[in-house]
Amino acid sequence: MDITVAYKYCERIAKNHYENFPVASFLIPKEKRKYIYAIYSFAREADDIADSDSLSQTEKIFLLNDYEKLLKDNVTEYVSTKYDAIFTSLKDTIENLKIPEIELIKLLNAFRFDVYNELHPDFKSLLDYSENSANPIGRLMLYINGFNPSEHKKHFELSDKICTALQLTNFWQDVSRDLKTGRIYIPINIMNKYDYTLDDLKIRKYNDNFRSMVNDLCVKTMQLYEDGSDLLNMLEGRLKYEIKAIYLGGTGVLKKIKEIDFDVINYRVKFNDLEKVFLLFKSFLCRVK
Numbered sequence: 328m329d330i331t332v333a334y335k336y337c338e339r340i341a342k343n344h345y346e347n348f349p350v351a352s353f354l355i356p357k358e359k360r361k362y363i364y365a366i367y368s369f370a371r372e373a374d375d376i377a378d379s380d381s382l383s384q385t386e387k388i389f390l391l392n393d394y395e396k397l398l399k400d401n402v403t404e405y406v407s408t409k410y411d412a413i414f415t416s417l418k419d420t421i422e423n424l425k426i427p428e429i430e431l432i433k434l435l436n437a438f439r440f441d442v443y444n445e446l447h448p449d450f451k452s453l454l455d456y457s458e459n460s461a462n463p464i465g466r467l468m469l470y471i472n473g474f475n476p477s478e479h480k481k482h483f484e485l486s487d488k489i490c491t492a493l494q495l496t497n498f499w500q501d502v503s504r505d506l507k508t509g510r511i512y513i514p515i516n517i518m519n520k521y522d523y524t525l526d527d528l529k530i531r532k533y534n535d536n537f538r539s540m541v542n543d544l545c546v547k548t549m550q551l552y553e554d555g556s557d558l559l560n561m562l563e564g565r566l567k568y569e570i571k572a573i574y575l576g577g578t579g580v581l582k583k584i585k586e587i588d589f590d591v592i593n594y595r596v597k598f599n600d601l602e603k604v605f606l607l608f609k610s611f612l613c614r615v616k
Contacts, residue, residue: 328415334361336412337368355471355569362424362471365416369398370434372413377438387442395435399428424470433459444509446525449516450547453498454491461494462487472566481561488555489574495548496577499541499584502591506531517544531592541589545581552578 341364355363376382376390397414420426437460447453465486469479476483498505498512505512511528518524521540523532552574559571576598583596 328411330415330419333412333415333419334364337361337364337416340364340368340371340413356565359471361416362420363468365413365420366431366467368413369417369431372410373435373438377441384442388439391435391439391442395432398431398435425475426467426470430463430466430470433463441510446511447514449514453495453512453514457491457494458487461490465490468566468570482558485555485558485561488551489558489570489577492548492551492555493573493577495544495551496580499544499548499591500580500596502541503531503593503595506592513540513544528592533590533592537592538589541584541591545584545589549578549581552581 338361373391373394376387376394379387382390394410397410398417417431421428421431437456440456440459447456466476466483469475469482469486474482502513506529511525513528515525517540518528521536521543523536523540527537556574559567559574562570579598580596583598584591587594587596
């Protein structure tokens, strides 16, 4: 398949799901956006497999395993599949940016975890999940922008902190939505700490225990943002403002959760268009820390 056609196909997938893109994504140089489209499309298709309502758990795992085989095959040799365009552009992206295969495999590991829909026993389990689901995204962004872990170790370490915080923020923002699909990300030991049960959660019981529990989770998450915040002042150019806007958006969600008295079991906080514009301008003007 022609490489230009392949990248255009991935661009259409990305733009059809534009609500999932960061508010400042237009700041990324045009010549690099095609790589983001390729990676996003790869992840999007795998996510669709994991979230499918028409496939059994066994079928989902089989397809995700097959998807990983295609990834490994396509690092060195193109194999014709129904995902021709995605793997053609992904192969080109991997070769041009020298991306380690493991970063993409980690994403598939996270999708497989979602298929099994297991409960998290403790906060460390959430961190381990984020190592697969979120941290590779930040690392891939750094690769796209010319960074590598051998020369920029600190950048990658700080990126992991912010990406983990973003993943956790998404969990607390989406408690009400995830309940509808039976997904629970609040760790069991945190529930026990606040004398709050799975049954309480399933009937959407909102009380002091729940408020204290979510507050605790938000405090832990904000600490991760703060631990990674030095990255924002280590970057330059467009990437600096892109990441700063994402950072401000994530911490802003935590602030909004506090404003609704942590009632994420009944409400899902989000930004309106005016607030998004404000965050974008703020990313240009303010220094974090």
